[in-house]
């Protein structure tokens with residue numbers, strides 16, 4: 204008697220090899236047989252016409268806070284994602300002294316666009332160390348978590364406020380090494396750092412005050428454990444990205460660690476630049492280094508309203524400053540004042556081509572509902588004003604709660620993105636899951652990969668795409684016994700319909716603590732998701748209690764011997 | 765399925781095989797533009813070297829005005845500083 208048998212499915216086992224028809228049997232959380240299974244099971248799933256694959260692994264997320272109130276990292280699990288990596292981009296929620304809690308909330312708000320209210324209403328701050336944070340999220344955890352330690356946070360822990368001002372002394376570096384070791388012992392999957400991000404005061408984050416010798420010292424600790432170093436390079440510039448990936452390559456070779464940088468976008472105006480970056484990646488891999496560029500599958504779509512600072516405006520100082528630091532009334536006043544309005548419009552002249560293409564997606568007043576779904580170009584024509592004036596007028600009329608969508612802002616050329624995603628040295632990821640919750644939906648990138656790039660565009664085979672987000676990811680991150688459907692492996696699995704798998708339309712839902720909203724996408728075509736052999740989500744039954752683990756974890760006793 | 769990238773033949777890693785990329789340095793402790801200019805562009809007059817460095821490193825030079833607008837040394841210990849202009853396209 205098995206715990207679970209999935210019958211008649213098409214097994215896409217994560218290795219990249221061709222799919223085949225078989226039953227999959229599970230006992231005590233592990234795959235025990237693949238082939239013809241005649242014995243019964245406590246749960247039997249008929250997967251005829253469906254694909255059975257390893258659960259997907261999302262290597263770049265910011266679910267750190269959400270895991271405190273939602274152990275499923277909704278809706279990630281429903282998309283077939285069974286493992287997430289939070290703590291990217293130099294930010295994690297531990298180790299964190301009580302005195303720096305609000306500092307970190309400010310950074311999450313600025314960089315990852317997480318609302319302050321969600322932290323205030325959704326978080327009981329009852330941890331400081333990494334081990335305490337892990338113990339805290341383990342309660343009710345239904346998805347596997349491979350958490351990174353944020354370099355900015357590690358610096359704050361050791362250097363306190365000096366972390367935001369200067370390089371570390373030798374003694375402080377030694378202390379950071381010791382604390383990083385404690386974090387890795389408590390289950391951390393590696394370290395993340397950032398060379399671009401700014402904090403809530405628009406000042407560089409603490410990790411940017413570290414010199415190369417500090418990063419080298421921390422990488423040497425990662426080397427003791429063979430764990431990952433993730434960085435955010437100056438991704439807007441190819442020369443800077445190459446300089447950073449060269450730095451990573453040296454660290455990878457010296458300390459024998461995997462490294463990854465994210466994001467890498469390909470746009471109409473940087474195709475040759477991306478080719479140059481990839482040629483360098485190839486050269487570094489040829490030397491034996493591991494420097495994985497992370498590429499997201501979805502195009503860049505950005506929604507915004509003027510009540511919340513949007514990264515879309517970060518280049519335009521007056522806009523961004525008023526959104527970032529202005530009170531609600533001040534923003535309204537800035538828009539109402541005719542002279543100031545003209546000044547703002549002039550400053551954002553580089554966006555002149557964008558304004559008419561923006562789509563109005565949400566309003567509260569009945570009077571303006573007629574415009575929802577129309578572009579600002581169309582609305583401006585109906586109202587006899589310019590598109591940018593229409594945007595400002597609507598924002599005033601809606602008390603700033605008018606939402607606009609900038610679609611297809613980049614990374615949307617199927618041929619180029621498809622070519623990049625299928626490159627053997629590209630790490631498919633960079634979803635940013637759980638972050639930017641009022642700017643775009645960071646969920647469903649695997650559905651987009653399998654629906655759009657595999658089924659519609661045919662940029663890669665189903666087997667190759669599944670491999671990219673399962674066994675490749677597990678191998679890159681050193682996660683044992685997952686990412687493949689293989690006897691003895693942990694039964695993290697997803698059953699989906701290859702004809703319908705996709706991400707659904709973006710939805711604006713109010714499920715964030717503090718009466719907050721976020722943009723999400725439900726899954727399409729996913730039938731059932733198993734974590735450690737237990738049903739974690741199904742289209743018929745919704746979320747179910749499963750037991751997520753902290754990864755990479757330790758290899759099982761049988762295999763370790 | 766079409767093959768998008770040619771199959772690679774494994775070769776012995778050769779560390780000398782890195783192609784030339786735009787030359788950059790990492791700042792030393794409390795480096796100013798003038799310090800880097802004296803060290804990296806010693807054959808130029810200091811004022812010329814400083815303005816060349818600044819023009820090649822707008823990601824650093826422009827930072828102060830983008831963030832606080834305050835004057836001061838905007839070079840961070842983690843910055844990459846280019847010590848030559850972009851390479852001409854191959």
Ligand SMILES: [Zn+2]
Nearest residue numbers: 265291292635
């Ligand atoms: Zn991130």
